[in-house]
Amino acid sequence: MSSGPKHVVFGAGQVGRRLAAQLAGDGRSVRVVSLHPPSTRATGVEWCAADATDPDAATEIAADAAVLYQCLNAPYTKWAELFPPLQRGVLTAAERTGALLVTLENVYGYGPTGGRPLTEDLPLAADTVKGRTRAAMTRELLAAADAGRARIAIGRASDFFGPGVTTSALGERFFGHAAAGKKADFLGNPDLPHTYSYVPDIAQGLATLGTDPRAVGQVWHLPGPETVTTRELATMLSDELGREVAIRVMPRPVLAMLALVSPMMKSLQEMAYEFQEPFVLDTTKYQSTFGGTTTPLRTALSHTIDWYRGRVS
DSSP states (O other): OOEEEEEEEEOOSHHHHHHHHHHHHTTEEEEEEESSOOSSOOTTOEEEEOOTTOHHHHHHHTTTEEEEEEOOOOOGGGHHHHHHHHHHHHHHHHHHHOOEEEEEEOSGGGOOOTTOOBOTTSOOOOOSHHHHHHHHHHHHHHHHHHTTSOEEEEEEOOEEESTTOOSSTTSIIIIIHHHTTSOEEESSOTTSEEOEEEHHHHHHHHHHHHHOGGGTTOEEEOOOSOOEEHHHHHHHHHHHHTSOOOEEEOOHHHHHHHHTTOHHHHHHHHTGGGGSSOBOBOOHHHHHHHOOOOOOHHHHHHHHHHHHHHHHO
16 A cells, blocks of 8 residues: 655656556555646556646646656747756656655767766766756756755666557567568667667666665766677567567668657757767666666566557557
């Protein structure tokens, strides 16, 4: 039975739903906040409608919270415009209520590293629109913490995949195509190592940050399955399906041409560097502090492709 102070999850998307279920399963009292009802709701999880860009509404709905989790996102083509106000509303709620704020981030803020593994001490040196936006949002959180206005913990993950994840590098056009017997589309070099973060592991990591006092005031790279190349991942997926999963790579000149006429392709093009150099998320800091286990890659792939096959059957 859920008990104790409330854990409030802002966002009912692919991570927010999973995190709410994780917290409820751990016996926490959980409320999910979103503009629209979540497509699925775990047993015992309360849902409330609110616009997080309204600081007063966010504060009211978080009044009894011990921990706030910021798992919101914005449409990819309007990310830089619409995302900062979402975070700002939740940050204001944390400042007014005194609740710990656990924020999920991606790794856009680092920018290209020349293949160097991504560690938490890297500078926020991004030069893309989305990267500069992410870096500015991070600095806003850190400034609030440094000034004593809020308690925060930041969890960063790489490209998402997992059951229910359709809008990512390993989303519909990769797993969905593979499940349908088509070539898996990929924007980049599939022969470079690339860390992909599994959503259930992300949820587990965020839950840890919200319940372990050692997490407060720091940035953490959330652990997940082992890192391999995307081609090796496709080979493992082939073993699971019992047939070859071929990768269809979009040439960079074609991507550049499409970016001239498609806002989505333009948005993807600016982040393409992540798939044109080794991209490895170093999670040593988290693992050496909190320990725990993560999902083996083959298991994560099996669960993901099962979800896609069930959807198209």
